[in-house]
Amino acid sequence: MKTLPKIAIASIVLGFAVGAVSASPASENWENSCASCHGADGKAQTKQGKKLKVRDYTLAAVQAEMKDDEMLKAILDGYFENGKERMKGYKDEYSEQEAKDLVAFIRGLKP
Ligand code: HEC
Structure with missing residues (x-):
């Protein structure tokens, strides 16, 4: 079997690493620390969110x-x-x- 050139292996590994880094931390942090009030979707339709009158961050007017x-x-x-x-x-x-x-992440929230 012919071995893959080193450069191909390096780019596969690198591409994977970059993908893994940019894929989720912010969404995970949002889920863990913010969603209880702001809602997983940013609409703040949670018990806490309603109580605290948190704005709906998916609205263009609020984003603006x-x-x-x-x-x-x-x-x-x-x-x-x-x-x-x-x-x-x-x-x-x-x-x-x-x-x-x-x-x-918040800027990326959509209605
Ligand atoms: C205990 C409830 C609660 C949690 C948890 C919470 N927030 Fe908030 N957040 C609020 C309230 C209340 C406001 C003010 C009302 C509003 O903006 O609608 C606010 C406002 C904000 C604002 C608005 C700032 C501005 O310039 O208008 C941002 C951005 C924000 N939160 C991000 C986050 C992020 C990111 C997290 C998680 C790390 C988080 N919040 C966790 C309750 C919470």
Whole structure:
């Protein structure tokens, strides 16, 4: 049997690794830490989400209201309204990169 050229093996391994890295962490983090309030689908139709009056992040109007840098800050440092904390910050659990990935994940939510 002819052995595969090294380069082919390397690209298969690399391609797999890249796919594995970009495939799920943000969606998994969302599921684990955020979905209880925001809903797995971002519509916030959960008990907590309704109680806390969380907005539906799949709506274009809501997406337009939010700014990426404010979203990132909210995820890391918490979300405040009139000095009152409405959501705690997650900087002890998530790195800035993971928080950025969560922002991108939220931007990808569709109605
Ligand atoms: C205990 C309930 C709860 C959990 C858990 C929660 N949030 Fe929130 N979140 C809120 C509330 C309440 C608000 C403010 C109301 C709103 O935006 O609709 C909010 C607001 C936000 C905002 C809006 C910031 C802006 O600029 O308007 C983002 C982004 C966000 N959350 C992301 C996340 C992410 C990512 C997670 C998981 C790491 C998470 N939230 C977990 C309750 C929660």
